[in-house]
Amino acid sequence: FGFAQYLSNSEHKFTIRGSPLYMAPEMLLKHKYDARVDLWSVGVIMYECLFGKAPYSSSSFQELAEKIKDSRPIEMPKAAHVSTTCKDLLMALLKHNPTDRITYDEFFAHDFLDLEHAPTKENYEKAATLVHKAVEMDTEKNAKEAFYLYCEALRYFIPILTDESDIKRKEVLRHRVNDYIRRAETLKKVAFIDKNTGKHLAPENKGNVSSLQRISSLEKSSAFIYNELRILSKSTTNMVDALEIGEVAEQYLAEGNYALALEKFQSCLSVLVPLLGKEPAGRRRDLLHKQVQIWMKEAESTKGLLATKDIDSLQRTSDEQCVLQ
Template sequence: MSLPTVNDYSFLEKIGTGSYAIVYKAVKKTTPREVIAIKCVDKSTLSKSAIDNLVTEINLLKILKHEHIVEMKDFFWDEGNIYIAMEYCDGGDLSNFIKKKHKLPENVCRKFLQQLALALKYLRENSVCHMDLKPQNLLLMKRPKLTLKVGDFGFAQYLAPSEQKFTIRGSPLYMAPEILLRHKYDCRVDLWSVGVIMYECLFGKAPYSSNSFQELAEKIKDMRPIELPKSSYISPACKNLLLSLLKHNPSERITFEDFFAHEFLDLKHAPIQENFHHAVALVQKAVQSDAQKNTKEAIHLYSEALRYFIPLLINEVDLQRKEALRSRVNEYIKRAEQLKNVCLNYDRSEERGVMQKEDERAPSLQRMNTLDRSTSFSFTELFALSKSTTGMSGALEIGEAAEQYLAEGNYALALEKFQSSLGVLVPLLGKEPPGRRRDLLHKQVQLWMKAAESTKELLVTKDIDPQAANETHEQCVLQ
């Protein structure tokens, strides 16, 4: 088969085929010789709806400029064809990536979903609904780092948050139930598609994999529950987001606002330029608090800054900038840990003084089966009051063990124990009637929730691989 011929481009090979277009790899003849992808559309095969879709796609791509959206470089036409010149994505598409890997680790899935969410956030800000999100339309760039980009806006349209449509658009396997069942729908259809993509990334297949359209339609119509493979394990946050996206009823589906704010994605700390400036501002405040001897505030600010810096460090591809940033991050980690130790030693001294005074006033407390003498009086009282409720005293003991691991610098075990303790105490707090025990329990839960968050912030810094600069670009992104 001969390749098309146009004045400004040399066609190299066919790299894809769609319903009414063929995509070629090409190179621009002018200097510099840029490699691009050209979608070639045969005019004679276009129906009126296909022409409308093509015009919409071109008009949208003229204005949509985002790091995670495939960029249109040019468009032109001749007697037989319409050509759309796009940036060339050298990593293929997400569908082939999943097939090659069979299924993706949760951290890789998070990375791709975070990038997809950033693109969707930009689309929603411009009132655009993609309408055909699927792995085949999510393209990958290998260089300078593995990056996901949303492509193929042939079915996209402007859709305000409250606006509804009836027209069937998209690919059946990734199509929201309300479209498939010919109900009214709105922009939330994109969120269902994201859920199907997420499921396929995690488990290597779609939740409603079927042998025919009729079989798929029946599963959707019957609202069959989404089942996770029995042999698989995903974190609670990952599972929560997945099942929140795959709600058949759009009114029960997670909203875009909650999707962008979900803890699994953590868009708040995404490696973008805006967050670099935010991290720098936090560090400046931390240094100021440190100089003013406001130790606890300085610890909090250093730790919060590190939550922004770590993703930026992992994502950095320039080796010189990466090493400079790594050096700064290590300094902040070291200082945060020094302040943490100072703070812990001070708190322990203060608590011992409080315990001594309390024991002088209430000697009978010495006979209680209490925890270590370094714990506060309020904790001792709470522990004594916890004996009447199943599981509470055990959870308090686990929480105290977490504090000890934290003081020893064993952040991984400390976080595990904090989470285990809070997993019992938080539901108990929700059922606790008003009174002294509830006040004490609320205070302890708040204290440990803050400690768990600080532990998580310090723990993530331990995951930085000092040899990352020598790894491949793909490994850098996927660590």
């Protein structure tokens, strides 16, 4: 940090400071630069942490400079397995043109960092409040809203559980979180129904048939919204296609294939949200707005359930520690 210097977003410099390996292209090429050079450096460090080498590994400064001057494409190792959000952040950081690079606000708000759900005391309290609301909705037989709330609570609880260092507290919290996961899975079976037949998308548990047959007016109305929207969208091909992708996403969610469900939700929303912004006032716009809101909630719930996969890795780590001891 001997070379470090505070630089606000409004300031520009020309002087070269720091290690060439972590230098942004505009800095190395002696162009005018601003605080965004540090975002490139973060990208280089992130790349090293993931793959054990720099994106432009070189044997000399001259070789490094040539690669950067040529703007050679940065590629991930062929055998690399990283999540979509991880890859998205990495590539957004390692943009040669600083104007194309991710901004600081976008960086701190990125899904891969997920700072909103960081393991803090305040977030623990948020999670507890969400569970309390989920229990209320559950008692009122509002299965879908209870499902959303449990999943939202899990997004806060999982990082807290992962971060907990006290073994006893971790075990108690793990049991509670597992209870919330099981209840969310049960409510998911109640909440998701086929848009055309009115039957449950998820395979039914014969031991719990009575609870699965309780479909609230909220779940029925969501099917009506979808079906009417499908009829009104026949003249707009990309809207029809996006609605079909959203329906597939719900199927994956019901089946427990959360990674594919999230991918499909994001795919359909990336089409529907811009269409909603251009849609003129009227019945179709109202229905599209409601459907987008429903799928946004379901996408967030999918993220909560996807995060529960960390529970398995925590359990394995705990078992391995017991064996070693």
